[in-house]
Amino acid sequence: MTIYVTSLADMPALVRRFGVRDLVSIIQPNAQPPTPPEVEPERHYRCPVDDIVEPRPGEVLPQADHIAELITFLKTWDGEAPLLAHCHAGISRSSAVALIAHVLQTGNPVKSVKALRRASLYASPNRRIIALADAMMGFDGALVDARESMGAPIWETDPDYVKEPCRFTTLAV
Secondary structure, eight states, rough: OEEEEEEETTHHHHHHHHHHOOEEEEEEEGGGGOOOOTTTTGGGGEEEOSSSOOOOSSOOOOOHHHHHHHHHHTTOOSSSSOOOEESSSSSSSHHHHHHHHHHHHHHHHHHHHHHHHHTTTTTOOOOOHHHHHHHHHHHHHHHHHHHHHHHHHOOOOOEEEEEEEEEEOOOOO
């Protein structure tokens, strides 16, 4: 199973580079991109939400129906071809999607959080999205607790650092 997390700007090139067939755009409504030609329109899930955890005027707070639809889509992913999730920067909303997708495959929040942290020091899954998913998936707080165990993102300060898309792979589920 391979899951990539990236930014809106890098998404089209990475869809082509990695042969992505399943795509999640979890980005505010006015920034939703067109479906890349390599992805069938029904395999492109759009979740039009802002990166917030409490209501703000003029912004879309992730709601239960958004996350229920996201989970329904992610359950149709076979785990064979790569899944790519993107938001604006590839840090919060899209890493929440990657964590949910991974947990759907493994059933183990702790294992999935560890895989995400190994793949990306800067991943910081949106807390509201994770809390909603935790409740819907019946983890009774285990997914929230695992997410909190990640701690704060660690930002690379090496001036020669080149950010690659976040990728984490689990060979055995």
